[in-house]
Amino acid sequence: MNVMKYKGYSAWLEYDADARLFHGRVLTTRDMIAFEGQSVDELEEMFHSALEDYFDLCKEEGKIPAEPIMGEFSPKITPEQLAEEILKNRDAITVNEVQELLQVCDYDPGEDGSEWKFWTQWHTLKKGKEMLSKQASSF
Numbered sequence: 001m002n003v004m005k006y007k008g009y010s011a012w013l014e015y016d017a018d019a020r021l022f023h024g025r026v027l028t029t030r031d032m033i034a035f036e037g038q039s040v041d042e043l044e045e046m047f048h049s050a051l052e053d054y055f056d057l058c059k060e061e062g063k064i065p066a067e068p069i070m071g072e073f074s075p076k077i078t079p080e081q082l083a084e085e086i087l088k089n090r091d092a093i094t095v096n097e098v099q100e101l102l103q104v105c106d107y108d109p110g111e112d113g114s115e116w117k118f119w120t121q122w123h124t125l126k127k128g129k130e131m132l133s134k135q136a137s138s139f
Contacts, residue, residue, distance in 0.1 A: 003027075004024065004043070004044060004047055006047055006048055006051055007051060007068075008068040009026050009027075009029070009051055009068040010026070010027045010068065011024040011025060011026045011027065011033075011035075011047050012024065012025050012027055013043070020038065021036055021037070021038060022036060022037050022038070022039075022040070022042075022043040023035075023036045024036065024037075024043060024046070024047055024050075026047075026050070026051065026054075029054075029065075029066035029068075030066055031054065031066065033050050033051065033054050034050070035047050035049070035050040076105065076106065077105055078117070079102065079105075079107065079114040079115070079117035079118035079121065080117055080118070080120075080121040082101060082102070082105060082118060083118050083119075083121040083122040083125060084121065084125060086101075086122075087122065087125050087126060087129065091126075093122075098115060098118055098119070099115065102114050102115060102118065
């Protein structure tokens with residue numbers, strides 16, 4: 001997950017390997033501004049286009065566009081919540097990916113216990129998911 005910026009606005013980015021598509025969502029606005037692209041260049045172009053469309057729509061409706069939050073944006077999600085969110089979309093993740101995600105979320109893996117909390121929750125949820133799957137297949 002990364003962040004892209006344009007005109008002071010930040011967008012949260014994800015990559016969907018199955019669809020081979022990048023997804024982005026502008027942060028810090030009440031309005032949902034989403035975009036997608038198949039390459040980084042296309043994603044950036046669609047981000048700019050989505051924001052320009054948002055500005056045009058606000059102008060048409062006589063509405064003032066939401067101001068971007070200035071400064072650093074540091075999303076704070078617990079390691080356990082991070083594990084839950086990732087497991088909704090993926091069945092596997094590498095140690096390096098976990099460490100990167102925790103660092104993005106302003107944790108210090110290996111020093112603050114965040115990595116241990118993540119993996120404990122991950123394995124607990126994964127076991128529960130597997131048990132539900134087995135129960136469903138036995139019917």
